[in-house]
Amino acid sequence: MGQESMGLESKAAMPASNVPPDLLTIATPALVYDAARLRSNADRIQAIGKHYGFTPLLALKASYAGLGGLTQVPGLIPEVGSIGELRLAQRLFPGVLCHGFFVAIAESEWAEIAQGVGHLSFNSLTQAAQFGPRAAAAGIAAAIRVNPLVQVSSHADYDAGAKGCRFGVPLAELPKRLPDYIAGLHVHVLCENTAAELAQVVSMLLREGGHWLAQVQYLNLGGGHLITAAGYDEAPLGAAIHELKQAYPHLNLFFEPGAAWFWQAGSLVTTVRDIVRPSGVATAIIDCSFRAHLNDFLIGSLLADLPLTITGATYVAPADYAQMEAGLRDRTYRIGGLSCATCDTKEYYQFATPLAVGDRLVMENMGHYVDVTYSWFNGLPPPAAYRLTEKGIILERQHPYGEFLESVLPQTL
Known part of the structure; x- marks a missing residue:
């Protein structure tokens, strides 16, 4: 791992003048993914991870419709947040054990989760106590999500570092000695941020969280890393990781970008x-x-x-x-x-x-956080999804009336 910049530049969005004429003839509304841009985003994220010494995870929640352009990228590890996403990951990435963060796990879900994840972050000490011993027995590397109380988000609704946020345990509320079944810490307070904000988070962890970092095997620094945006300065990222590795060389590092995989795609x-x-x-x-x-x-x-x-x-x-x-x-x-x-x-x-x-x-x-928040409000069908390839435009997904009917019609009718 080195601190020096890789010098990788993000490509600008495809100019409208370069969009094939097919884009002007498809039925609208339509969400069109650029396969080349998806692949270049993936290549950049993986290359930066390899260079600086972290493993990138694919946060599925950022886009479902765009996943068709990523399933053939080697080495992708999905990060999931629900049983639905776990099943989706198993279908798209068969044989790959997922990383999971579930806000709260039901007892009825545990058996399925335990079969599909290799790493699992708990949101509370209560959930960790309930499922952590079973996770360890199943060979799952469990973590506890912590809140370092570092506020770097530009919008209060997305500020996972705020005091009182429902995500994570404040460092001051962790036990001095972590349970044996906890192998990692999980921190996620960024939201489409730069490496400068990441450096703030790492600085706080080194200053206030060293006691716990010394006890775990890995650190998941969450999502919100906008690595593929034009102008992203990777130097603070490299410096922050270097500082972490210098202090705790035993730590394995994970990032879980969401929007970055689909940025400008x-x-x-x-x-x-x-x-x-x-x-x-x-x-x-x-x-x-x-x-x-x-x-x-x-x-x-x-x-x-x-x-x-x-x-x-x-x-x-x-x-x-x-x-x-x-x-x-x-x-x-x-x-x-x-x-x-x-x-x-x-x-x-x-x-x-x-x-x-x-x-x-x-x-x-x-291409990110759009298709995953669709609704059928007013009975309006969501945009169809297409993938733009060298061979033309491929229809990935449509939303016919039957989908609307099935989702809203009472089963008694």
Whole structure:
């Protein structure tokens, strides 16, 4: 392991001009994954892990629709958070023992979990006491999740390092001597962060957690490492890992990126169905819904206050829109979703020329934490999923009416 930078650069998102014409003819809404970008993300994550001395895990919760582009990547180890994800991992990565973090395990789930994981993190000392001895007897390397109380997230809803967060045991509340069945510590407080924030977490662990690091065999530094983003500075990552290894050379290190595997690898393609101008506010109604399909971009989340990146459009802040002259407003639009929710809009986006019904809007970098939060609100089908390959576009997933019917219709009818 070395501290020196690998000099690996993240590739920029594919320009719209390079997207094959097929993208303009597929039925919308559609979430399109770029197979080449998925592979380059995986190569970068694995290369950085090998260089600096940590094992990267694939956090399945970041995207299910995009997994088709990763199943052939050698050496991937899934990280799962539920029985459903465990079963999915076993289907997609047969024979691979998963890493698991379950917020709370039911007794009825234990036998299946024990068969499918090689490493398992418990969220509380109570759960660790209940299942830890059985995990050790089954050859599972168990860990306890801890909260170092380091706050690095930019949004309170995603701040797993906050005091009182339900995730993890504060270091001060750990027993001085960890139970024999605990082989690791698990820390996850990052959320789409840089290596500089990781360095803050490691510094706190070295300062306050050394007593427990000396007792365990491995340290899982969780997810939120945006390794594949353009401009990611790996130097603080290398320095932090070097410092950890110097102090505790026996530790095996794990990272569990989520968004990084899919960063800039997915685009959401939508079609303008109508254009309305209530009180002079031009609004393009698209065939997708923020409320049903892109809820993270709407309310109560890290992304709620962030603009979308729409190919060929420039974001205009509401304050700037209010001062905009009429001529520019003719090609500046609020984007309206297809549901009946009043809040189903995003504001404002300026285009080079006025939009027309039938135009395609391509929302960039939508491959992570989008498909995994879909709903059938208002009976609107979620976007289909496609994979863009050298040979063309492959349909990965559709959501027919039967899926909606099965999910909502009472079994008595």
